[in-house]
Amino acid sequence: MQQTNRLEPFFENLVFDRDDNTMVVNFGPQHPSAHGQLRLILELDGEQVVKAVPDIGYLHRGMEKMAENMIYNEFLPTTDRMDYIAATSNNYAFAFAVERLLGIENEVPRRAKVIRTILLELNRIISHLFWLATHALDVGAMSVFLYCFREREYAMDLMEDYCGARLTHSAVRIGGVPLDLPEGWLEKLSVFLNNLPAQIELYEGLLDENRIWRMRLENVGVIPPEMAKSWGCSGIMLRGSGIEWDIRKEEPYELYDELDFDIPVSDRCDSYGRYKLYMEEMRQSIKIIRQLIPMYKETDPQLMAHVPQYISASKEDIMTQNYSLMQHFVLVTQGMRPPVGEVYVPTESPKGELGFYIRSEGEPYPYRLKIRAPSFWHTGILQDLLPGHYLADVVTIIGSTNIVFGEIDR
Amino acid sequence: MMRPYVPKDNVQKRSYYTDRFWVAPKIEEEDVSKDEVFAKDVEALKSRFEIEKAFLQRGQLIVYIDPSLNLEVLRFFKEELQYDMLMELSAVDYLSRSGEFEVFYQLLSLSKRKRARIKCLIKEDQAIESVNPVFRSADWSEREMFDMFGIKVNNHPYFKRILMPEDWVGYPLRKSYPLHGDEAAQWYEIDKIFGKEYREVVGPEIRDAAWVDPKDTENFARYGHEVPKGAPYDSEPMEIESFNEDAPLVETFDLKKSKIVDRDR
Known part of the structure; x- marks a missing residue:
């Protein structure tokens, strides 16, 4: 120096x-x-x-340490701050991991499952739109950035109507969801979904055959399948290398086993192939949400699992029944005590495999909580991927890995 | 007055109340033979290596091995058993209980759609072999494990801290490390910029903008024990007449004056 x-x-x-x-x-x-x-x-x-x-490490907040000093419900809002582009997918991954630790994943009411799956896919759309916007801006396409942000804003309005927040949703609870969908929300969602395909076509019309876009993306950032596997890549980074693996299909959670959707895979292994996958995944998410809307109407209004040992009763019960109130008091002040044991629960977040490893010692505080954030390894791969590329391509490659620092540094 | 005893090797938050007769339930450890694929894998593994324990928990295989075998066992899992991805690698701190760390390797098999967790117990000052030659993803995970727990890894290509600064003192995820940081963490910037001898010159009130000196009556007032500005902090408290303690904080709710907006709810 x-x-x-x-x-x-x-x-x-x-x-x-x-x-x-x-x-x-x-x-x-x-x-x-x-x-x-x-x-x-x-x-x-x-x-x-x-x-x-x-x-890395400039955004390190010690979330795993914080988790060891918080009761399970207390930690949930902290997960919003990991992948802050699609916060619900973090909330869900954590809530789902705790549910599996408690062994109550089948107790979650169907309406909560429908709402969760809708929110997860809506978050996937938000995340992919944001990715396309910033990636296109990095490569030099300013107008795509503006178009994507407009659509993303409509999706964020929907999230805001549901949970009141635009970025830090905390829209999922351990054992269900806190709120029912507001009146007219599904109609607004349908309007959004009806408009989106035309918008995706617009983005593709702007980019697919665009000479600059193709020159800057094609054969840039080529990840061979072996390298992708060795580096623990997941999500689109893995499917972009020709490996068909989506946790929603392979180890289905929520309602994904009842839904009809495809997993797009690209053999190109380069940034352009990954770009095409993002566009196709948005279409698949639209398809998924369209199937979920009629499902919602057939469900019972219960929103939280009925497991009095771990989860507070409904507000009505707490206000009317003495024992529910006592149990609620214990669960809020002391926290739930999961059984002794450990789980590793993977979910397919928009960025890749988001997994929570939780070690419980039967106390209200997790003994160890490790967050497997996909972006961590997608950043690590840069040290093998970048050599040989030109400085201008570095920007393209960082963009196409779709990394978010909230979850890398945690 | 005696200070309450706090164990130094685990300063994390504890439950303030636990029933005397409460016994934590356990997630059952199922036999490996319950799952055909895992049973075959463990069979193959047992023929080559000595394993300490193997069971299923919540649908995933857990195998305990000797820490000296970690590289060979992971290579065997990758090349013979087709567990082709290392998804996660980290440790759990059991120093306060048994003086050991538990290192775990979370593996995924794409072809079998199975997940296995390989574990080994190491002593506090024991180093472990890097699995980087088998899985590249271990490169960063092992650095993170060292950064957070201080577990040394042999033959790692670039063994440095990853999340914390290189000159950080202590390992943040150990149970003996307090949530709000130790002394070195609190003075990190001062030590680095000015040197340790400047701790007294700078003083805690400059270092921490929220620090309130209870003896400083010049800048701070103590609620319920107000003394004149600049007077010694233990002098007689002032009588403040303007403060009316009897004033009600909440007005009495009058149903007749209020209006119910939404009668359906």
């Missing part, structure tokens, strides 16, 4: 005094296309990357 003094000018980002002809560039953590707080230390030979070292 260059020593600072008044006689020699100090360049914060560049190091020139190396023996060979390579230059070290500090990319981030405040670079606009670093998608948050990614710092990449790049060694460049001309414009070609020779070595890349991702540096």
Whole structure:
């Protein structure tokens, strides 16, 4: 590192005094296309990357430590802050893991399951729209950014109508959902779903055959299937490398085993293939939600599982029945005590496999909670993926990995 | 007055009340033979390696092995048993109980659609072999494990802290590490920028913007024990006449004056 003094000018980002002809560039953590707080230390030979070292931890808040000091219900709002683009998928992954730990996953009422699945898919659409917007902006397509954000805003309005928040939803509880859908919400959702396919066609019309888009995405960031498996890639990073694996299909949770949808897979292994997958997944999400809307009407109005040992009774019971009130008091002040044991529960979040490993010692606080966030490994793969690419492609590759720093650093 | 005893090796939050006769239920450990695929895998594994324990819990296989075998067992799982992905790798801190860490490797088989967890127990100062040659995803996970628990990993290509700064003192996810950070964490910026000797010069009130000095009557007032500004903190409290303690905080609810907006609810 260059020593600072008044006689020699100090360049914060560049190091020139190396023996060979390579230059070290500090990319981030405040670079606009670093998608948050990614710092990449790049060694460049001309414009070609020779070595890349991702540096993370700028957003580390110690969520796993916080979890060990919170009761289970208390931790749920913290999960919003992981993948803040699609918060409900984190809430759900955590709630589902605790439900499996308690052994009550089959007790969740059907209406709650329908609402959860709708919200999960709506969040997938929001996340994919956001991905396309920022990725296109990174590559240089400003108008796509504006179009995507407009649609995303409509979807966020729907989320806001349901739970009152735009980003930090906390829309799922352990054992169900806190609220029923408001009146007229499903009609608004249908309107949104009817408009979206035309919008997706618009994005594809702008990008698919766009010369600049293709030149910058095709054959950039090629991840061979072996590398994808070895690095623990999941979600679209895995399916973009020609491996057909979607947890919604392979280990179905919620209502995914009753729903008819396809898993798009691409053999191209490059950024363009992954872009096509994102577009197709949005269409599949629309298809899923359309099947769920009629299902909602056939369900009973119960929203939370009836497991008095672990989950508070309904508000009506708490207000009228003494024992429910006492149990509610215990569950709020002391917290539920799951059985001794451990679970690892994977779910398919928009970014990939989001898993929660929970070790319980029979106390109200989890003994250990490990969050398996997909973006962590999708950032790690950059150190093998970037060498050989040009500096301009680095931005494309970071964009196409769809990383979110809230869940990398946790 | 005696300070309450707090065990130093586990300073995490504890339940303030537990029933004397309460026994925590256990998630049952099912026999491996209940699942055909896992039974075959364990059979194959037993023929090659000595395993300590193997059972099923909530549909996933859990195998305890000797820590010295971790690389060979994982290679066997990948190449012979087709568990081709390492999804997660971390540790659990049992130092306060048995002086050991439990390291776990969460594996996924795409072709069999099965998940297995391989575990080994290591002592506090015992190092473990890196599984990076078999699974590249272990590269970052092992760094994170070292960063959070201080578990050393042998033959790792780039063994450094990953989330915390390189000069951080202590390992945050250990049970002995307090939630709000230890002394080194509280003074981290001061130590780094000015040096340790500046701790006294800077003082806790500058370091922590929310710090309130109870003896400082110049800048802070104590509720219920107001003394004149600048007076010694233990001097006689002032009488404040303007404060009326009898004023009701909540007005009495009058049903006649109120209006019910939504009669259906």
